[in-house]
Every structure is written in C-alpha cells, then in structure tokens.
Amino acid sequence: MRPFKSLLPQRIRPYAHPFWLIRWRLTALYASTMGIILTASAIGFYVAVAQDHRREIDHRLETVASTLHDSLEPSLDQPGQLTPLVLQILPDLCPNTADCPATPDRHVLGLMHQQGYYLRLLNLSGKGVAIAGDPPDQVIHSTEAGLHTLHKAGEGTYRQMSLPLKNAAGSPWGYLQVGSSLKILDQHLSWVRWALLLGLPLTLGLVWGASWWVAGLAIRPAYRAYRQIQQFTADAAHELRTPLAAIRLSAESANRNHRIGDRTSEAEAQAVLPVVVRQTQRLTTLVNDLLILSRLEQDDDRSAPTLIYLPDLVKDIEEEFATLALAKGINLTTVAPDVQHLTVRGHESELYRLLLNIVSNALEYTSKGGSVTIRLATRDSRPRPVPDYRYALIEVKDTGMGIALQDQAKIFDRFYRVNPDRSRHTGGSGLGLAIALAIAQAHGGNIQVKSDIGQGSCFTIQLPRAAQAKP
Numbered sequence: 266m267r268p269f270k271s272l273l274p275q276r277i278r279p280y281a282h283p284f285w286l287i288r289w290r291l292t293a294l295y296a297s298t299m300g301i302i303l304t305a306s307a308i309g310f311y312v313a314v315a316q317d318h319r320r321e322i323d324h325r326l327e328t329v330a331s332t333l334h335d336s337l338e339p340s341l342d343q344p345g346q347l348t349p350l351v352l353q354i355l356p357d358l359c360p361n362t363a364d365c366p367a368t369p370d371r372h373v374l375g376l377m378h379q380q381g382y383y384l385r386l387l388n389l390s391g392k393g394v395a396i397a398g399d400p401p402d403q404v405i406h407s408t409e410a411g412l413h414t415l416h417k418a419g420e421g422t423y424r425q426m427s428l429p430l431k432n433a434a435g436s437p438w439g440y441l442q443v444g445s446s447l448k449i450l451d452q453h454l455s456w457v458r459w460a461l462l463l464g465l466p467l468t469l470g471l472v473w474g475a476s477w478w479v480a481g482l483a484i485r486p487a488y489r490a491y492r493q494i495q496q497f498t499a500d501a502a503h504e505l506r507t508p509l510a511a512i513r514l515s516a517e518s519a520n521r522n523h524r525i526g527d528r529t530s531e532a533e534a535q536a537v538l539p540v541v542v543r544q545t546q547r548l549t550t551l552v553n554d555l556l557i558l559s560r561l562e563q564d565d566d567r568s569a570p571t572l573i574y575l576p577d578l579v580k581d582i583e584e585e586f587a588t589l590a591l592a593k594g595i596n597l598t599t600v601a602p603d604v605q606h607l608t609v610r611g612h613e614s615e616l617y618r619l620l621l622n623i624v625s626n627a628l629e630y631t632s633k634g635g636s637v638t639i640r641l642a643t644r645d646s647r648p649r650p651v652p653d654y655r656y657a658l659i660e661v662k663d664t665g666m667g668i669a670l671q672d673q674a675k676i677f678d679r680f681y682r683v684n685p686d687r688s689r690h691t692g693g694s695g696l697g698l699a700i701a702l703a704i705a706q707a708h709g710g711n712i713q714v715k716s717d718i719g720q721g722s723c724f725t726i727q728l729p730r731a732a733q734a735k736p
Contacts, residue, residue, distance in 0.1 A: 284484055284487075284488050284491070287484055287487075288477070288480045288481060288484050291476075291479075291480035291483060291484065292473065292476045292477045292480045293476075295472075295475075295476035295479060295480060296469070296472050296473045296476040299469075299472045299476065300469050300472065303465065303468055303469065303472065304465065307461045307465055310461070311454070311457055311458065311461060314454070314457055315450075315454055318450050318453070318454075319424070319450070322424055322445055322447070322450065323412055323424065323426075325445070326412065326424060326425070326426040326443055326444065326445060327412075327426060329382070329426075329443050330410075330426040330428050330441060330443040331428075333355075333384070333441060333443065334428050334430065334441055336354055337351060337354065337355075337430060337441065338430060338431055338432070338433070338438075339433050340354060340433075341430060341431070341432040341433060341438045342432055342433065343432070344388065344389055344432070344436065344437060344438045344439060345388030345389060345390075345392075345394055345438070345439055346394075347360055347386075347394060347395060355384070355395075355397065357397045358384070358386070358395045358396075358397050359395060359396055359397060360394065360395045361393050361394060361395060361396075381445050381446035381447075381448060381449060382398055382443070382444070382445045382446075383396065383397060383398025383399055383400040383443070383444050383445075383446075384396065384397040384398060384400075384441075384442070384443050385397075385400045385404075385441075385442040385443075385444075386430075386439060386440070386441060386442075387404065387439050387440040387441075387442065388439045388440075389437060389438075389439055389440075391404055391440070394439060399446075400423075400442070400444060401415045401416075401417035401420065401423050401444075402417060403415045403416070403417070404442075405425065405427060405442075409429070410426070410427065410428045410429070411426075411427055412424065412425070412426050412427075413425050413426075413427065415444070420446070420448070421446060421447060421448045421451055422446075422447040422448075422451065423444050423445065423446055423447060424444060424445055424447055425442055425443070425444035425445075426442070426443045426444065427440060427441070427442050428440065428441045428442075428443075429441075508544035508545070508547045508548045508551075509544075509548070511544045512541050512544045512545065515541050551696070554696040554697075554700060555696070557618075557700055557703075570610045570611045570612060571610070571611075571612070571613065572608050572609075572610055572731055573608060573609050573610070573611055573613050573616060574607070574608050575601070575607050575608065575609060575641055575657055575659065575728075576601040576607060576641060578613070578616060578617060578620065579599050579601045579620070579639055579641060579659070580599070580601065581617065582599075582617070582620050582621060582624055582639065583597060583599045583639065585621065586624055586625070586628060589628060590628060590637065593628065593631075593633060594633035594634055595628060595631050595633065595634075595635050595636065595637055596635070596636040596637070597628070597636070597637050597638075597639075598636065598637075598638050598639070599638070599639045599640070599641075600638065600639070600640040600641065601639070601640075601641045607641065607643065607657055607730070608657075608730065608731045609657055609708065609728045609729065609730055609731050610708075610729075610731040611708040611728070612708075615704045615707070615708075616704065616708070616728075618700065618701075618704060619700075619701045619704040619705060619726065620639075620659065620661075620726070622697040622698065622700060622701040623661045623698075623701055623712075623724050623726065624637065624639065624661055625697070626697055626698065626724075627661050627662075627663035627665065627722070627724070628663075630663070630665040630666055630722075631663045631664060631665035631721075632665065632666075635663065635664040635665060635721075636663070636664050637661065637662070637663045637664075638660075638661075638662045638663075639659065639660070639661055640659070640660040640662070641657070641658070641659060641660075642657075642658040642660065643656065643657055643658065643730070655729065655730055656710075656727050656728065656729055656730060657727075657728050657729075657730045658725055658726065658727055658728075659725070659726040659728070660723060660724070660725050660726075661723070661724045661726070662721065662722070662723040662724075663721045663722055663723075664720075664721040665721050665722060666718070666719065666721075667716045667717050667718040667719055667720050667721055667722055668714065668716040668718075668722055669718055673714055673716060676698050676714065677698050677699055677701075677702045677712070678699065679695065679696055679699045680695040680696065680699075681695055681699075698712075701726075705726055705727070705728065708728055708729070709728070709729045710726065710727045710728040710729060711726075711727050712724060712725065712726050712727070713725045713727070
C-alpha cells in the first residue's frame, strides 16, 4: 500500500493534520473491537478446552467406578473384609496389612492403564482397606455416588468418584473410590494459557497493523474528497477574485474622480462601464456553471426525461456555430445519418449544453483553415454475433493543437486549463468540459478523448439509446 503520508500535502505536517487523528481513531476503534473479540474468543476457547477435558475425565471415572462396582459386589462377604476372589479380580490391589510398593508397575483393569489413576476400598467407618495406585491423603466417602475434587499438598488436584459397596447379601460393605490426578490436565491447560498469553499480544499487534492499513484505505476516499473540495474552493475563489477586482478598481477610479470634483467624461464612462458589464457577465456565467454542476450532482429540480432525436440536435448545434466557424475560417461539417431510431432519453437542454461545450471547445482550439467534424454513429457495448447497437455515439473531431497525454486525464476536472493564459484571455472558466462530463454521466453515458499534439483531438460522447422510435 502506498504510504498514507504520500497522500498528504508536503506543506502540512502529518502529525498535525486532522486526517491523521481520524486515522488513529479509526485504528483504535478497529483494533479495540477486534481485541475484545479475540480476547473473548481466547477465554471462551480456554474454558471450552478445560471443560471438555474435565468432562472426559469424569466420564472415564464414572465408567471405571461402575465397572468395578458391578464386578466387586458379588465377591464381597463380611463388611470391611477382603475375599480371595476380590484379590483375583484386582491382582494389583494392595491390602493395608500387606507391604506393597508405593507405586505399582501396573494399574487396575484395562480402563486404568493411563498414568495418574488410583483405586481405594474403605470400610464403613471410612478407614482404608486396600489401595491401588497413589491416592491423595484426603478421604471422602458418602452413602451416595458422587464426584469430588481433592487437593494434595505438593501433588496438585485430584478428581474422585465415590460409590457405596454392598456384599452378596445386600448388606453395606464399605466404599469404593476411583480417582485420577489432574496433573497432566493442569500441565496441558498451563501450556494452553501460556500459548494464549503469548499469542494474543502478537495477534493484537498484527490486528493493530491491519487496522492501521484498513483505516488508511477507508480514509483515503474521504481525504481525496477533502482535497477536491479544498482545490475547488481555491479555484472558485481565484476565478471570482479576478472579475471582482476589475469591478472594484473601475468603481474606485470613478468614485475617486467624483470626490476630487472631476467630471467624468463620456469617454471615461464608456471605458469603465463596459469593464463592469463584462466582468459582471463573467461572474454570472461562473455562478450559473457552478449551479448546473451542483444540480447535476444532486439530481434535484430536474424535469422528466423525454425522447430526443439526435440528428436534429446535431443540426441545431451546426446552425448555432455556423457563423462563428465562418468568421474563424474553420470548416464545420456534420455527418448525421437520418436513422429513425437514433434517439436517446434525457433532457434536451442539458444534452444541447453538453454538445455546445464540446463543439465550442473544438472551435476555440482550432486554427484558421482547420476543420471540425461532428459525426453520429452507433455501437454496441458488448461484442455480439449480431450487434444490437444499444449506444449512440457523437464524435467531435478537430484538427487543432491537440492535448498532451499527461493532460488528457485532467481536462474534465473543474477549473483545469491546458493553457491557462489563453483560456482566461478568452473568458473560459475551466468548467465547460466538467459540465459536459457531468451531463453525460447523468444520462448514463460517458465521454472519451483521443488526441495527439499537433494532430487534433477527437471527443467521443457515448449515450444509451432509447428503445422507442421518434414519433
């Protein structure tokens, strides 16, 4: 992306420009919004992972405890006493009266092959009868089945399932406790926490950078519009200043002569009043042009479109400029086929103004002995085997001085002049082509230009044709 600084005028310090403040605010808004979303997502992910693992451990404990409970109860006899059949079912079980290794090599049942599981048998008073594995010191027993969380000093947290046991006769025998250490889970969750704590700031940094880039893209059109408004205001003020200064100087000169008692001669009056009239007319034209552009942009106060027969419009333009072309020694010709359906839908006064501006511009920059040709044609916008000629073209071609390639993209800008000195000398305000393009676009069309220095120019006006025929 092009640096945002390149979009700003060099004479304005970037950090002092209001658009930098707007960009910072947009970046902060985007980044804070995404930061809240990412933080909430990270917390939700962590909670989901923790709960999922705990549910899995609880499910395994319930499965192991239920399996052992159903296997042991038919083999039990006296309360709190182990039978040989119990020791056969649980070969790794270590009675409290025996000397067993603290950490057996194997675990009870195939369901308990994983590290951290333990089993404990208690009598009715809660004293240990036998163990398997490495249980915590804390003992919880209850007459009802239940899951409990235990804490062993220096060892961490355990999750334990307790079930009451009965003997074969149905009398209470004691309690069965199956548990699992949560050390591996805690280590896994600790790794997840560190990954989130380290990854979240990095992600937020990337989000901030992306937000800065997106804010630059978002603000660029607004900044361009702001610069266009600034340029338009400066150009309009410049255009208004010249006629106002001329009127003021003429009025001050006449007023000064009146104060000192001089009687303004008829010759002096004839010299002052035409200046005032001419500059006033220039102001009026400029204001009218600006009003036309404003109305076209807002699409307000416009009458309903009508069918316009283009050959008649071109003929009217030819008659309008016939005298001027003859006076300048320019050959003005039109090529307008009498096609019944060569009509467009729009506003005749606006299209007349469009063509008037283009043709007058061609005559203005064509020297004596040159030629200006207005040609009507048709063209389809898409290639088809049988074209339906949905667009009408009006080509205005001259043999004038031509337009440089670097100027062709700017000639439709407001107040832009290829030759400012000559344009001001002829009274042009630099709005003619801008108005022409605005009218064409308001009618769903466009204007293109092809030109070479010294070879003349060709302006092509493209307008969508109307389906109705001329009545």
